[in-house]
Every structure is written in C-alpha cells, then in structure tokens.
Amino acid sequence: MKIEKLPYFIDLYETRSYTKTARNNYISQTSVTQFINSLEEELQVKLFDRTTLPIQPTAAGTRFYQDAKTLLRQYQRIKEGLAALDRNAALPVRLCYTSKIDLQILLPFVTGFKTRHPDVAVDVEQATFKEASKALWVRRCDAVIGIDFEPEYTGQLESLTMYQGEYQALVPEGHPLFGRDAIRTDELYHYPLVMLSPHVIGRSYEGMLEHARQDGYYPNIQRTANDMDGEMFLILTEGLIGFVPDNYFPQEYAGRMRRIPIEGSHHRFQLEMKYRSGENPSLDLFVEELAAYLKSE
Structure with a gap:
C-alpha cells in the first residue's frame, strides 16, 4: 500500500x-x-x-x-x-478540540504563547466528542479538549481542567419560558427538548440523562441533532428547548433565543485537556504555561 x-x-x-x-x-x-x-x-x-x-x-x-x-x-x-527534527526545529503542538468553546478559551492563551515561542506551531483539528478520545489514543493529536472522555482510551492519561460550569437552557423566542430569568427543573422537563446525537457526543448523552434523573425527572428528548447548527435550527423551527454551556452563546441568534439558568439542576460539566507528557517537549511547555494561565484567570 x-x-x-x-x-x-x-x-x-x-x-x-x-x-x-x-x-x-x-x-x-x-x-x-x-x-x-x-x-x-x-x-x-x-x-x-x-x-x-x-x-x-x-x-x-x-x-x-x-x-x-x-x-x-x-x-x-x-x-x-521528522522534517522539524532535521532542521533542529521545535515539534508542533497538535490539538483536537470538540467545540467552538474550546477555541474561545484557548485563543487568548495561544496568542501569548506564540509571541513567547514563535518557533512552536500550534495546529488544531476538530473531532466529535466521541472521536476525541480515540484520536489521542491513536496519536492523531498530542492533546484533546472535551467533556466526558471514553475511559478505555484516556484512563491512564494526564488531565488539565480548563473550565467548570453548568448547562443552561436555550429557549427560542415565542416559547412560554422565553421571558424568564431562571427556569425551575419541573418547568424545564414539562417541555420537549433537543440534544446533540449520542453518536456525536458519546458519553455526554448518557451523562445528560443521568443529570436529569438526579433532578428527579426523565427528559422528553423529542429530537436529536448532529451538530450545533442543526440543534439551533430545531430549537428555532420546532420551538424546542436545548442545552448550552454557561460560557457560550451563539451570538448570531441573539434576540431569537435566550440562554436561561436552570435552578437547582445537576446539569454541570467539566472541560478538560487530556494528554501524554514526556513525548513532545513542545506540548510539555504548552501544558505548563497553560496551567499557569488558567490558574491566574
């Protein structure tokens, strides 16, 4: 071959x-x-x-x-x-990310990192939540950023917490809950919901169901979508409620939908970077400085 x-x-x-x-x-x-x-x-x-x-x-x-x-x-x-080694140059840092949120958190740090280390290239590649764990396992990338990794691929890897937060409700204009400042769990689960497909987000799908059960309800997931744009489309065209992290809002839909906190909900998440240390000096430097950056924020 x-x-x-x-x-x-x-x-x-x-x-x-x-x-x-x-x-x-x-x-x-x-x-x-x-x-x-x-x-x-x-x-x-x-x-x-x-x-x-x-x-x-x-x-x-x-x-x-x-x-x-x-x-x-x-x-x-x-x-x-090999070409970089032959030139005695720094190896690139190859990152797999799962959503726009990952890049939003990384962008200010990487800008400063590149200023300090102009010889280190930082390459990014998007993967689904489900693919991300395997991407690191097969060394398609040096580190992956995501939520709810597959343990069979990442159980022995090192981890850096990048953000902890809660999921909020994404409610379209015209919905009975659109004008609320906060939504109770009993109100939330009264209405049909939309989520990203389990084929896309993997373990996160079961995690969301478990969070709902901890809230005391079984969610009425009426539709699933294969990406965020598809989910936004279903929210707006079918009047469904979606979920979105508290540190992200799709600004192109401002005025047509609102991100609303859910009172007393177990819908929380932890965004992590999984990686192997000691294999790429550039990655080790990147992680060390990223950890210091996150601690100072």
Whole structure:
C-alpha cells in the first residue's frame, strides 16, 4: 500500500465519482481504477459496490475510510515531525478540540504563547466528542479538549481542567419560558427538548440523562441533532428547548433565543485537556504555561 495515494481512495469515497477523484488529484481515471483495484486485492475485500450508480462503499469500505484518514494524518505528521527534527526545529503542538468553546478559551492563551515561542506551531483539528478520545489514543493529536472522555482510551492519561460550569437552557423566542430569568427543573422537563446525537457526543448523552434523573425527572428528548447548527435550527423551527454551556452563546441568534439558568439542576460539566507528557517537549511547555494561565484567570 502506498500511503501517499490514500487520498485517491478518500476522494472516491466522498465523491462517489472516478471522474471527480481523478480531477481532484490531477491523474487519469485509469490510475484511480488501478489503485482501487490493487488496494482491494491487497486487503482481500471489496471496498465499493460498482453495480450501482453512483458507486457505493461496502461496509468494509466505510470502515477503511475512517482508518485511512487517520493513517494519512499520522503519515503526514510523522513527515512534518521528522522534517522539524532535521532542521533542529521545535515539534508542533497538535490539538483536537470538540467545540467552538474550546477555541474561545484557548485563543487568548495561544496568542501569548506564540509571541513567547514563535518557533512552536500550534495546529488544531476538530473531532466529535466521541472521536476525541480515540484520536489521542491513536496519536492523531498530542492533546484533546472535551467533556466526558471514553475511559478505555484516556484512563491512564494526564488531565488539565480548563473550565467548570453548568448547562443552561436555550429557549427560542415565542416559547412560554422565553421571558424568564431562571427556569425551575419541573418547568424545564414539562417541555420537549433537543440534544446533540449520542453518536456525536458519546458519553455526554448518557451523562445528560443521568443529570436529569438526579433532578428527579426523565427528559422528553423529542429530537436529536448532529451538530450545533442543526440543534439551533430545531430549537428555532420546532420551538424546542436545548442545552448550552454557561460560557457560550451563539451570538448570531441573539434576540431569537435566550440562554436561561436552570435552578437547582445537576446539569454541570467539566472541560478538560487530556494528554501524554514526556513525548513532545513542545506540548510539555504548552501544558505548563497553560496551567499557569488558567490558574491566574
């Protein structure tokens, strides 16, 4: 397998088109076909069902797609790391984050860090809550920022608490609770709710259900969404109540929805950075200065 050719497979999976894949990679369709055929022969599986148009990936193709993206990222970062060592330069800090909130907290610190250490590159990549733990486990990144990590991947890693807070209700204009300054738990659970899908937020979904049970209720989760934008859409179009951390509000929806505290609720969270120390000097420096920064805030 030639790792540098994996983009051919990834593009074919995403576009379902040999023509587009060839154009994206500046090669002929024949070259794409030959690579996919050789890949299937090497792996001893069929990656695509060619009896339909457009072609469709098989179950093996879908599984390999995820692994191929991880393998390609690792290969590219190995090359970057070796090139940095060859230049006697600092290794980059590779961070996986799960939401805009993570970057909002990091931004002022990273700006100062880069001023003090201009030779250290800080690269960021977004992952779902569920993917984040595994991303660190397979060394796709040096550290991950998120909530409710998967313990089988992160149980032995070091942790830095970045923020502790509570979830608040996100209520759309026109909802009976829109004008309230605070919402009681019995009022909250009287109405249908929307949450991010468990396929996206992983353990956090069960955590939210557990918090509701601790409040003494079972939530009426009417809809789930695959991302924050989708959740905002459902809140506004279907009049549902969502949840949002107390340190974040989508300003583009100001006036059309409000973030309202929930009285006496167990809906709390802890935003953490999980990492391995001793493997990347740049990361160790980054974590040391970040811990001092957070302590001073």
